[in-house]
Structure formats: structure tokens, C-alpha cells
Ligand SMILES: [Zn+2]
């Protein structure tokens with residue numbers, strides 16, 4: 180999957196999240212509200228905020244780690260009202276052993292554990308030891324920066340405003 184395909188999947192998940200959101204705002208909402216109120220009452224009510232979270236993701240079977248794609252959280256506020264927050268992953272594409280794989284930008288494409296690299300700190304993955312430019316390469320799209328997710332302002336420039344260089348030695352190829 181390319182980063183662009185990942186993004187179009189997120190668009191579909193946006194619709195799903197919208198449907199779920201509407202479901203929570205409908206009659207069923209009352210039940211959710213009552214249930215969360217009960218959860219809250221069982222704890223020290225002033226200390227907790229109960230919530231329901233729905234998450235769409237994939238489990239990488241062999242690694243037993245997940246890529247979280249999209250989530251919606253409905254929380255029960257002190258005043259008895261429900262409020263919803265949601266979000267989705269920022270994709271980053273990598274080439275690993277000749278294969279293209281897109282994961283979220285805080286994740287290793289080899290072991291799928293947490294790996295927070297940025298342009299100034301490109302330490303090896305703490306889970307499996309892979310390094311950018313060695314075992315894994317960034318696969319950058321023509322028009323979206325894999326680090327800041329901003330659109331490329333100018334095709335003729337190979338430098339993003341965040342400092343990412345489309346021609347860096349750890350960039351595999353531009354798709
Ligand atoms: Zn790793």
C-alpha cells in the first residue's frame with residue numbers, strides 16, 4: 180500500500196466515523212449516556228471521565244502489533260453531556276526488503292513497534308534495530324511530505340519547509 184492509498188482509506192474511514200458519530204447522537208445515545216454515567220458512579224466520579232472508543236486498525240499477525248488507522252472517542256462529561264473526539268493516523272511509506280509498506284508515522288515498518296524518528300533524530304528502531312537509509316528507506320510521494328504531511332509547495336524544489344529533502348540518501352524513490 181502506498182501512502183496515497185493509505186490516505187484514501189482514511190477518507191473512507193472518515194465516513195465510517197461520521198456514521199458512528201451520528202449513531203451516538205441518535206436515540207441510542209441515551210443508552211450510551213446511561214451506561215457511561217453508571218461507570219462513572221462506580222468510580223470516584225470527580226476523578227474519572229468514562230469513554231467509549233471505537234478504533235479501526237490492522238493487526239500484523241506475525242509481529243502481534245497493530246497499526247491504528249482511525250478512532251472515535253465518546254466521553255461523558257461532568258455535566259452529563261457526551262462529547263466526541265476523533266482522529267486518524269499520519270501515514271509514512273517505507274521500502275523494507277524490496278517491499279513497499281505504509282504505516283503510521285510513529286511506527287516501525289519492520290517490527291511495527293513504536294519508532295518516532297524525525298529529521299533531527301534518526302536513531303535506530305528500539306524494537307528491531309533497523310536504521311533509516313540502511314534496512315529501511317522512506318518512500319516519498321511527489322506531492323506530500325512524509326514528515327510534516329504538508330503539500331509540496333513547488334515541484335522544482337527538493338526541500339520541504341520542514342527540512343525534509345526529497346533527494347536525501349534515505350529516500351528510496353518518489354512514487
Ligand atoms: Zn522496528
Ligand SMILES: [Zn+2]
Nearest residue numbers: 324327339341
Ligand atoms: Zn515537510
